[in-house]
Amino acid sequence: MTPEEEAEFKRRRRARNYVVGGTLLFFVILFYAITVVRIGSA
Amino acid sequence: MSQTVDIHTGIDAASPTVSAEQSRVGMPTEWRDFFALTKPRVMTLVIFTAICGLLAAPGTIHPVLGFTAILAIAMGAGGSAVLNQWWEADIDAGMKRTANRPLPGGRMRRSDARDFGVFLSGVSVVLMGIAIGWLAAALLLAAILYYAVIYTMWLKPRTPQNIVIGGGSGAFPPLIGWVAVTGELTAMPLLLFAIIFMWTPPHFWALALFVKSDYANVGIPMMPVVKGERSTRRQILAYTVVLAPIAVAPWLIGGTSWVYGSVAVVLSALFFALALPVGLRARKEGEGFAPEARLFKFSIFYLFILFAALVADRVLAANAVIGAGMFA
Incomplete structure (x- = not known):
């Protein structure tokens, strides 16, 4: 793997990690909100 | 389902067009x-x-x-x-x-x-x-x-x-x-289902008349490829005729007010007016697809406005601007 390819490899992996991390954070917040709403209406 | 899959690439080994070499991705x-x-x-x-x-x-x-x-x-x-x-x-x-x-x-x-x-x-x-x-x-x-x-x-x-x-x-x-x-599950949501169900054939076949050569190349039996243009045009018209009363039905059964009803009547009449020249057309070789393009574009507009009218009807009824439908 050339240095350019390695840099591209790392860029793609980092971008994917950010997206996966952001998605997980979003679902943590969403499930917290759903729980609050469901308990509140029970 | 039985597929032989290359364990390194995940490629279906029987795939004739997507070669393993083409899809052997080195990068994430x-x-x-x-x-x-x-x-x-x-x-x-x-x-x-x-x-x-x-x-x-x-x-x-x-x-x-x-x-x-x-x-x-x-x-x-x-x-x-x-x-x-x-x-x-x-x-x-x-x-x-x-x-x-x-x-x-x-x-x-x-x-x-x-x-x-x-x-x-x-x-x-x-x-x-x-x-x-x-x-x-x-x-x-x-x-x-x-x-x-x-x-x-x-x-x-x-x-x-x-x-x-x-x-x-x-x-x-x-x-x-x-x-x-x-x-x-009640009649109203089933009618919404039926509206899109009956809307899809004239919408999609109007498009398929343009791109039939693409589908023909890969052996997908789309209507214009298998039955020809004439049959497709007749069926576009037939489904448009069936769609109209279903689109108006939410109003007829009392699920909405006249606001949705009048929008549905006008839009369905326009849909029919655009489908008629497509349905009855005998296109000559070399002629374009202008009426089909118009119908395809209008079909998207039709669905958006019809469903927007449904929501507007509900909002107006909820705010007592108009009388609510019987089942609303």
């Missing part, structure tokens, strides 16, 4: 390609009709739960779109319109797409079940299986009527949105 797949697999443009219509079903339904839903229901529907639509492209990678490779999608473009392993589709679909159904209810979740699961299995795997390669029955998968979102609020 870009997240944008995963996103592109969910067919975001198609999803906008799914989200729109689902929101309309949710807003038009009698009753209220907490905004957080309403958002979650729409998210689950969007994820389910995305998951089934991913599974569709996983299964049809070879077909997509043979058509100009789809050849640059992530799988035929060789930017992603086929097994990654399959796993992503199954994961997205599974999470969407569980999310819907936990947050909203298991009737809505069951309908969402049915919609996913309908599109990914009944349409993509079974009907599409076998019958020119594929789009008629396959249109059902696009008809689920407003039904699920409605059920997410009410928790029960």
